[in-house]
Amino acid sequence: MPRPDRRLENGRLAIHRHPLAVRLWHWLNLACLLALLTSGLQIFNAHPALYMGKASAFDRPVMAMTAVETSTGGYRGVTRLFGRSWDTTGLFGASREGADMADRGFPRWITLPPGRDLATGRRWHFFFAWIFVLNGAAYLVWGLGGRTRRELWPSGAEIRGIGRQVWDHLRLRLPKGEAARRYNVLQKLSYLAVLLVLLPLMVLTGLTMSPGMDAAAPWLPVLFGGRQTARSIHFLTASGVVLFTLVHVAMVFAAGVINEMRSMITGRYVIDPREGSAEERP
Amino acid sequence: MSDGLNRRGWLARTLALAGAAVLAGCEKVSESPKALAVAGAAETLTLKVQRLLQQRTALAPEFDEADISPFFKPNGETEPQNPDYLKHVAAGFADFRLEVGGLVERPLRLSLAELRAAPARTQITRHDCVEGWSCIGKWTGARLGPLLQRAGLKPATRYIVFHCADEWYGPPGSGTPYYESLDLVDAFHPQTILAYEMNGQVLPMAHGAPLRLRVERQLGYKHAKFVMRIEAVDSLAGFGGGKGGFWPDQGYEWYAGI
Numbered sequence: 001m002p003r004p005d006r007r008l009e010n011g012r013l014a015i016h017r018h019p020l021a022v023r024l025w026h027w028l029n030l031a032c033l034l035a036l037l038t039s040g041l042q043i044f045n046a047h048p049a050l051y052m053g054k055a056s057a058f059d060r061p062v063m064a065m066t067a068v069e070t071s072t073g074g075y076r077g078v079t080r081l082f083g084r085s086w087d088t089t090g091l092f093g094a095s096r097e098g099a100d101m102a103d104r105g106f107p108r109w110i111t112l113p114p115g116r117d118l119a120t121g122r123r124w125h126f127f128f129a130w131i132f133v134l135n136g137a138a139y140l141v142w143g144l145g146g147r148t149r150r151e152l153w154p155s156g157a158e159i160r161g162i163g164r165q166v167w168d169h170l171r172l173r174l175p176k177g178e179a180a181r182r183y184n185v186l187q188k189l190s191y192l193a194v195l196l197v198l199l200p201l202m203v204l205t206g207l208t209m210s211p212g213m214d215a216a217a218p219w220l221p222v223l224f225g226g227r228q229t230a231r232s233i234h235f236l237t238a239s240g241v242v243l244f245t246l247v248h249v250a251m252v253f254a255a256g257v258i259n260e261m262r263s264m265i266t267g268r269y270v271i272d273p274r275e276g277s278a279e280e281r282p
Numbered sequence: 283m284s285d286g287l288n289r290r291g292w293l294a295r296t297l298a299l300a301g302a303a304v305l306a307g308c309e310k311v312s313e314s315p316k317a318l319a320v321a322g323a324a325e326t327l328t329l330k331v332q333r334l335l336q337q338r339t340a341l342a343p344e345f346d347e348a349d350i351s352p353f354f355k356p357n358g359e360t361e362p363q364n365p366d367y368l369k370h371v372a373a374g375f376a377d378f379r380l381e382v383g384g385l386v387e388r389p390l391r392l393s394l395a396e397l398r399a400a401p402a403r404t405q406i407t408r409h410d411c412v413e414g415w416s417c418i419g420k421w422t423g424a425r426l427g428p429l430l431q432r433a434g435l436k437p438a439t440r441y442i443v444f445h446c447a448d449e450w451y452g453p454p455g456s457g458t459p460y461y462e463s464l465d466l467v468d469a470f471h472p473q474t475i476l477a478y479e480m481n482g483q484v485l486p487m488a489h490g491a492p493l494r495l496r497v498e499r500q501l502g503y504k505h506a507k508f509v510m511r512i513e514a515v516d517s518l519a520g521f522g523g524g525k526g527g528f529w530p531d532q533g534y535e536w537y538a539g540i
Binding site: 038043044046047049051054055056057058109112113114117118119120122123124126127129130209210211212213214215216217218221227228231257 | 293305308309312313318320321322323324325327328332335336340341342343345349351353355408410411412413414415416417418498499500501529532533534535539540
């Protein structure tokens with residue numbers, strides 16, 4: 001049961017916003033996604049190119065990060081995407097390792113472990129993949145059965161009001177007062193898209209890369225148009241999660257970082273009922 | 283207002299410091315043997331769950347002739363320099379005998395002609411390298427299961443070890459020999475073969491002549507090349523680093539189904 005509100009001396013209300021299970025899930029999820037991203041980039045660095053189809057046509061990658069040797073014996077990083085290429089020295093293809101440029105896809109500050117070590121990257125990737133999947137399954141079973149579904153599923157009226165919400169968000173006019181008690185329609189839709197589309201797609205394309213899983217479920221590689229396409233989609237879904245996280249964190253700052261962080265750590269969120277909600281504003 | 287800005291500056295500095303500390307900590311922890319041992323628990327879980335989901339004989343997907351990769355990337359060792367191996371190469375493997383020994387009732391010594399006469403299988407399969415790329419090739423070889431039955435495994439057998447001619451990290455004749463191992467589920471899987479042909483041709487050296495293990499439900503490094511000798515064993519402890527294979531000894535999973 002949600003705990004009752006507490007009126008603060010300054011007239012504001014302390015509400016209990018996130019139950020303990022959601023808070024635990026959120027932070028465990030963050031740890032998993034961070035480890036999965038960084039170890040995933042370590043794995044990607046073992047062959048920093050993406051293909052379409054069942055197998056790798058090495059001369060036709062859709063995306064590739066390569067290092068080109070320079071006349072001075074160093075490296076220049078070149079990233080190719082759909083046949084076009086860019087100099088990405090220092091970031092993709094070639095980046096600093098100590099004093100020298102090294103031949104590597106993603107730079108060492110974003111891979112786990114930082115040095116080149118595919119075996120260790122794989123070990124952490126699959127360890128956290130299991131925790132992530134079990135954590136996610138627990139959330140879906142616990143949350144989508146009841147409370148979370150009620151909190152996340154938008155009503156028809158909310159869907160119809162979506163244009164207004166987008167306009168308010170673009171001007172960084174976020175719901176305040178009583179309206180901040182609930183998720184707004186853009187939050188609902190983006191959380192649902194991540195929970196029901198992006199993350200399941202990430203897990204399924206990850207499983208499709210497993211030769212053992214392809215024997216157990218031969219429909220998996222067929223569904224995604226081949227193992228190499230699945231690998232490319234896996235990379236895209238990871239990019240999608242990064243994009244979501246960047247926007248998510250930006251919105252936390254826009255809405256008030258202390259209040260938001262506290263609500264996800266202790267559950268307590270402070271609203272000012274005297275402030276009108278975005279919808280009520282003329 | 284300036285209070286707010288100061289507070290934000292302080293927050294940013296604190297977060298940056300905390301971030302650097304977390305990264306340094308992650309680097310240390312991620313490489314520590316104890317932490318790696320904990321993370322290694324995932325391998326056992328993956329093996330158990332995949333075996334639960336797979337039927338024992340569930341086949342890896344097979345493909346059409348049209349799917350065969352025009353270029354199949356040779357990886358790992360492509361030109362072993364071991365003197366005994368080179369003698370076999372010079373003789374066209376005429377004197378080569380595959381030894382099947384260890385915990386067997388009837389040790390075997392099989393020539394390539396005898397292996398070609400053994401129950402065979404041809405399959406067009408996808409080879410998935412641990413690095414991430416895939417190539418599709420057609421393989422023909424002697425099915426391992428019937429060979430093991432011919433030798434007669436003793437009841438204590440739990441693993442089949444494959445001893446190879448390629449050596450790593452050392453001079454020819456005294457480097458670390460490549461080896462791999464399978465449990466009996468994969469050893470008796472219908473697609474597990476000792477391939478002597480690739481894409482309709484005699485198996486080339488770069489792909490493991492004279493014999494390459496194909497174990498299609500696992501990653502490429504399990505597909506041992508240059509197989510010289512097969513040994514039925516009850517434990518992997520006595521071989522190499524004790525992890526059941528050359529790459530597993532370097533930290534890769536023994537079960538490479540993912």
